[in-house]
Amino acid sequence: xxxxxxxxxxxxxxxxxxxxxxxxxxxxxxxxxxxxxxxxxxxxxxxxxxxxxxxxxxxxxxxxxxxxxxxxxxxxxxxxxxxxxxxxxxxxxxxxxxxxxxxxxxxxxxxxxxxxxxxxxxxxxxxxxxxxxxxxxxxxxxxxxxxxxxxxxxxxxx
Numbered sequence: 001x002x003x004x005x006x007x008x009x010x011x012x013x014x015x016x017x018x019x020x021x022x023x024x025x026x027x028x029x030x031x032x033x034x035x036x037x038x039x040x041x042x043x044x045x046x047x048x049x050x051x052x053x054x055x056x057x058x059x060x061x062x063x064x065x066x067x068x069x070x071x072x073x074x075x076x077x078x079x080x081x082x083x084x085x086x087x088x089x090x091x092x093x094x095x096x097x098x099x100x101x102x103x104x105x106x107x108x109x110x111x112x113x114x115x116x117x118x119x120x121x122x123x124x125x126x127x128x129x130x131x132x133x134x135x136x137x138x139x140x141x142x143x144x145x146x147x148x149x150x151x152x153x154x155x156x157x158x
Contacts (some may be wrong), residue, residue, distance in 0.1 A: 007118040014048040014114040021137065023110055023129035029098070032089035033064065033114075033124050038075035043122060045072075048114055055088060055109035055126050057099045062088040064111060064124065088124060101128045 019025070035043075042048070047070035056063050064086045071079050090098070101107050113125045132140075 009116060009118050009120045011046075011116045012113060013043050013046055013116065013122070014050045016050050016053075016110065016112055018051060019110045019112055019127065019129065021140075022132060023108070023127070024132055024136070025110070025112070025127040025129045026107075027101075028112060028125055028127040029090070029094060030123050030125050031062065031094075033122055034087040034089065035069075035122060036080045038072040038078065038080050039069045040122065041075065042070050042072040042080075043114075043116075045070075050111045050114050050124075053111050055111060057095065057102060057109075060095070062090055062095055062098065062109075064088055067111065067114075088126070098128065106130045 049068040050064075053067040054065055056065055066083055067086060068083055069080070071082060098109060102109060107128060107130055110127050110129045111124055112127050115123055115125075117123045
């Protein structure tokens with residue numbers, strides 16, 4: 001998660017749970033996102049999906065590609081496209097760092113969490129990630145199972 005949810009404005013809209021399974025996240029970054037009014041209204045109702053999306057640096061700008069935000073019913077003619085490319089807002093220094101990271105072999109930018117921050121603004125947490133191989137996924141699953149089994153043993157015997 002991005003922050004503790006003690007603030008009433010903080011709300012997770014969409015989370016990419018498969019990202020931590022499919023990728024090894026090396027670093028993460030919070031960035032803003034340019035949205036239309038009907039998109040924000042739709043996000044307040046909690047209808048979005050970032051599981052199939054990715055972030056890309058193109059022409060000196062950072063974009064969220066293939067992110068889904070459901071259409072807002074009350075915005076009939078002035079609505080938005082559901083899967084349009086949305087510009088992500090980061091500083092030049094962070095953009096340069098992200099671009100350099102994606103130029104390395106096997107690195108990509110994966111959206112992790114879409115949420116309203118404590119001020120009520122929509123933020124996207126993206127991760128600099130490297131794809132996992134099948135044996136890495138199996139090792140992680142075995143480690144997670146062993147930790148679960150260890151906790152059961154300690155709880156029952158201790």
